[in-house]
Amino acid sequence: MSSVPAATADAPAAPRSHVRVELGARGYDIVIGPGLIDAAGEEIARRLPGVRAAIVTDTTVAGLHYERLSIALRAAGIDHVQIVVPPGETTKSFAQLTDVVDQIIGARLERGDVVIALGGGVIGDLAGFASAIVRRGMGFVQMPTTLLAQVDSSVGGKTGINSPRGKNLIGAFHQPALVLSDTALLDTLSPREFAAGYAEIAKMALIDRPDFFAWLDANREAIFTGGPERVESVRQSCIAKAAVVAADEREEGSRALLNLGHTFGHALEAAVGYDAKRLVHGEGVAIGTVLAHRFSAKLGLCLPADAERCEAHFAAVGLPTRISEIPGAPLDVATLMAGIGQDKKVRRGSLTFILTRGIGQAFIASDVAPAGVEAFLTEELTR
Amino acid sequence: MSSVPAATADAPAAPRSHVRVELGARGYDIVIGPGLIDAAGEEIARRLPGVRAAIVTDTTVAGLHYERLSIALRAAGIDHVQIVVPPGETTKSFAQLTDVVDQIIGARLERGDVVIALGGGVIGDLAGFASAIVRRGMGFVQMPTTLLAQVDSSVGGKTGINSPRGKNLIGAFHQPALVLSDTALLDTLSPREFAAGYAEIAKMALIDRPDFFAWLDANREAIFTGGPERVESVRQSCIAKAAVVAADEREEGSRALLNLGHTFGHALEAAVGYDAKRLVHGEGVAIGTVLAHRFSAKLGLCLPADAERCEAHFAAVGLPTRISEIPGAPLDVATLMAGIGQDKKVRRGSLTFILTRGIGQAFIASDVAPAGVEAFLTEELTR
Ligand SMILES: NC(=O)c1ccc[n+]([C@@H]2O[C@H](COP(=O)([O-])OP(=O)(O)OC[C@H]3O[C@@H](n4cnc5c(N)ncnc54)[C@H](O)[C@@H]3O)[C@@H](O)[C@H]2O)c1
Ligand SMILES: NC(=O)c1ccc[n+]([C@@H]2O[C@H](COP(=O)([O-])OP(=O)(O)OC[C@H]3O[C@@H](n4cnc5c(N)ncnc54)[C@H](O)[C@@H]3O)[C@@H](O)[C@H]2O)c1
Ligand SMILES: [Zn+2]
Ligand SMILES: [Zn+2]
Numbered sequence: 001m002s003s004v005p006a007a008t009a010d011a012p013a014a015p016r017s018h019v020r021v022e023l024g025a026r027g028y029d030i031v032i033g034p035g036l037i038d039a040a041g042e043e044i045a046r047r048l049p050g051v052r053a054a055i056v057t058d059t060t061v062a063g064l065h066y067e068r069l070s071i072a073l074r075a076a077g078i079d080h081v082q083i084v085v086p087p088g089e090t091t092k093s094f095a096q097l098t099d100v101v102d103q104i105i106g107a108r109l110e111r112g113d114v115v116i117a118l119g120g121g122v123i124g125d126l127a128g129f130a131s132a133i134v135r136r137g138m139g140f141v142q143m144p145t146t147l148l149a150q151v152d153s154s155v156g157g158k159t160g161i162n163s164p165r166g167k168n169l170i171g172a173f174h175q176p177a178l179v180l181s182d183t184a185l186l187d188t189l190s191p192r193e194f195a196a197g198y199a200e201i202a203k204m205a206l207i208d209r210p211d212f213f214a215w216l217d218a219n220r221e222a223i224f225t226g227g228p229e230r231v232e233s234v235r236q237s238c239i240a241k242a243a244v245v246a247a248d249e250r251e252e253g254s255r256a257l258l259n260l261g262h263t264f265g266h267a268l269e270a271a272v273g274y275d276a277k278r279l280v281h282g283e284g285v286a287i288g289t290v291l292a293h294r295f296s297a298k299l300g301l302c303l304p305a306d307a308e309r310c311e312a313h314f315a316a317v318g319l320p321t322r323i324s325e326i327p328g329a330p331l332d333v334a335t336l337m338a339g340i341g342q343d344k345k346v347r348r349g350s351l352t353f354i355l356t357r358g359i360g361q362a363f364i365a366s367d368v369a370p371a372g373v374e375a376f377l378t379e380e381l382t383r
Numbered sequence: 384m385s386s387v388p389a390a391t392a393d394a395p396a397a398p399r400s401h402v403r404v405e406l407g408a409r410g411y412d413i414v415i416g417p418g419l420i421d422a423a424g425e426e427i428a429r430r431l432p433g434v435r436a437a438i439v440t441d442t443t444v445a446g447l448h449y450e451r452l453s454i455a456l457r458a459a460g461i462d463h464v465q466i467v468v469p470p471g472e473t474t475k476s477f478a479q480l481t482d483v484v485d486q487i488i489g490a491r492l493e494r495g496d497v498v499i500a501l502g503g504g505v506i507g508d509l510a511g512f513a514s515a516i517v518r519r520g521m522g523f524v525q526m527p528t529t530l531l532a533q534v535d536s537s538v539g540g541k542t543g544i545n546s547p548r549g550k551n552l553i554g555a556f557h558q559p560a561l562v563l564s565d566t567a568l569l570d571t572l573s574p575r576e577f578a579a580g581y582a583e584i585a586k587m588a589l590i591d592r593p594d595f596f597a598w599l600d601a602n603r604e605a606i607f608t609g610g611p612e613r614v615e616s617v618r619q620s621c622i623a624k625a626a627v628v629a630a631d632e633r634e635e636g637s638r639a640l641l642n643l644g645h646t647f648g649h650a651l652e653a654a655v656g657y658d659a660k661r662l663v664h665g666e667g668v669a670i671g672t673v674l675a676h677r678f679s680a681k682l683g684l685c686l687p688a689d690a691e692r693c694e695a696h697f698a699a700v701g702l703p704t705r706i707s708e709i710p711g712a713p714l715d716v717a718t719l720m721a722g723i724g725q726d727k728k729v730r731r732g733s734l735t736f737i738l739t740r741g742i743g744q745a746f747i748a749s750d751v752a753p754a755g756v757e758a759f760l761t762e763e764l765t766r
Contacts, residue, residue: 094481
């Protein structure tokens with residue numbers, strides 16, 4: 001991918017897309033476009049006049065993109081401090097949360113001020129949670145810098161950290177006041193991280209947007225190279241996720257659809273011990289989503305052709321689709337079943353899965369028999 | 384005070400009072416009465432059938448009252464675990480929060496299960512905050528065991544911990560599903576802690592309930608000895624606080640009235656270094672509330688007779704009303720002014736105080752000149 005385009009004062013303003021997340025008094029805008037970081041100051045100042053800010057970021061993103069954001073905020077008169085944490089999933093801990101919270105309070109930010117998350121989903125989840133609990137809730141702005149964060153984690157208000165006993169077990173629902181997604185920042189992302197984020201876009205389409213899935217089929221190359229199609233794919237994903245969130249903000253029912261591919265995916269991640277060298281989250285989602293479609297086909301819920309179309313799509317963008325593609329020691333069915341049993345979507349004996357009746361027709365199935373899953377996975381392991 | 388009456392199976396059910404906190408979907412009941420702890424299981428099971436519970440308590444309260452609660456829950460079939468923390472304000476820390484959260488998760492409680500806070504305001508604030516963030520919010524039941532907690536901290540949904548940089552700076556708004564106030568549990572409280580809690584009752588009346596204040600004037604002795612008047616005083620305080628909270632759940636305006644006496648009170652607590660031997664919170668509130676009335680009289684906002692009536696009331700129940708009553712080295716005006724300046728109710732130069740136009744006629748004054756406060760305190764220091 002190409003390097004970050006330099007901001008020039010006389011460059012024509014790049015086209016921007018807007019998505020409105022409709023959550024009543026907690027509703028907010030998502031603004032999407034290449035080069036948006038240089039306009040971050042004015043976008044924030046216009047909506048939140050007079051605020052001060054704490055920018056939470058990780059060392060990697062800080063080195064790549066912090067300076068431009070700082071210049072943009074300064075130009076808009078937004079006084080700010082920087083809070084830097086290490087990159088990676090282990091940063092979503094009580095220790096880092098304590099430290100970030102202490103720095104926000106130390107900067108004397110008030111309830112009406114904002115925490116800005118500049119980074120991937122780890123930063124968004126950690127900084128968002130910190131902003132939810134300092135002074136019982138202060139302002140929050142998401143500036144997602146990974147594709148996963150732009151299409152998934154920055155939308156919907158889930159924030160949090162991990163417990164030693166499990167991922168994302170501690171947190172808050174805290175909606176941002178604004179999301180600024182600069183799609184050009186994704187140019188510094190590794191191709192593997194980009195593809196992993198793309199898996200969540202395809203997943204979103206496969207839940208309830210068959211037309212979006214057809215559009216992705218036709219435009220996937222342009223999304224990877226960047227250009228208006230990338231912006232459009234982020235926009236459509238945000239629209240799709242925002243609709244699911246608006247229908248069930250606090251995950252009491254239908255929001256579980258967003259877990260399509262994730263019960264299998266989490267079991268795969270757990271089985272490799274969350275070793276990102278072997279499998280990153282989005283790759284687990286890609287394989288998991290294919291498994292959800294193949295399992296649905298096996299149960300006679302959808303056509304085998306739908307499962308094949310799903311698999312072909314992920315394979316075409318270079319994502320793994322079979323368990324046997326995961327490098328390293330082969331996995332076994334007992335380990336996978338243990339992972340599925342520990343997933344929070346289990347209820348007294350029967351398993352809850354997101355299954356599908358076809359492309360874009362996912363549904364919550366809460367009565368799946370473990371024995372059927374086990375038989376299915378045994379076949380899949382050797383495919 | 385007398386010892387805890389033993390629960391007997393054939394004792395007639397003691398009369399119970401109910402207060403409904405009207406917060407729409409987050410509304411809940413406060414049940415008040417002596418001996419209520421023995422009915423805790425049925426009260427919870429009736430409203431929240433099938434829940435499991437984690438009871439958070441401190442070592443002091445655990446020794447006095449845990450066993451009875453455990454028996455009551457068992458009788459109602461409520462499976463539960465105990466989580467014990469040390470007593471005292473320092474327990475409201477990130478370290479204790481991390482530990483309590485870990486134990487709740489370790490007990491495999493789900494979102495629909497409940498955390499029960501059995502203790503004073505420290506336990507309610509800590510356990511409530513833990514319940515707000517485990518799985519992004521689980522059920523919560525308050526069982527306040529101090530007078531302060533029954534009339535103040537258990538009502539209104541504020542939960543949280545302290546930062547090394549200031550009290551209550553980290554937390555969440557998380558309403559309980561139920562509050563069970565057993566007024567007989569207060570019999571094991573020291574007279575000093577009881578009187579400190581009473582200061583919050585009188586404060587509540589002085590905000591906007593002149594009739595309640597007159598009733599307190601007539602019934603204060605019976606409240607201290609226990610009996611129906613104690614239950615009634617708790618009930619009226621809860622009604623008064625619930626009304627303020629319902630009008631402004633997230634403290635964006637009028638809820639600040641609850642800070643009557645607290646800007647002066649916090650400055651006094653800070654000036655003695657939060658040394659509870661010299662001054663407990665409720666004593667600071669008593670002196671602070673008298674100061675707020677005297678300052679209002681000095682500014683010509685209320686009659687001197689109102690300030691005298693307020694002072695006489697606190698003095699009659701044995702609470703301090705003058706700064707000079709605080710034992711130890713005399714305080715000085717510079718220290719007090721620094722404490723007032725650090726209080727969160729300051730805004731760019733002018734100070735915000737809760738002042739009054741008379742008994743039960745408090746209001747928010749956001750333009751108080753620091754010089755006037757300083758002159759007033761200089762006089763008060765030698766009174
Ligand atoms: N809150 C939600 O609803 C939600 C939804 C999905 C996932 N998540 C969470 O998101 C996290 C995963 O997000 P992620 O994949 O973005 O992880 P991440 O934040 O760890 O980012 C991945 C890596 O990319 C680097 N990076 C970020 N932006 C970059 C850029 N522009 N250029 C170069 N490198 C860059 C980071 O430093 C990091 O090393 C997980 O913790 C997951 O639980 C949350
Ligand atoms: N959340 C709110 O809205 C709110 C409002 C006011 C105060 N608070 C908080 O409440 C806390 C103060 O509450 P508190 O005064 O109840 O303090 P506390 O919880 O520390 O209790 C005071 C002492 O009494 C002991 N105790 C409790 N119940 C007892 C009983 N029945 N018999 C004998 N001993 C007993 C405790 O072990 C403790 O040592 C502060 O942290 C304050 O910030 C919160
Ligand atoms: Zn995902
Ligand atoms: Zn108080």
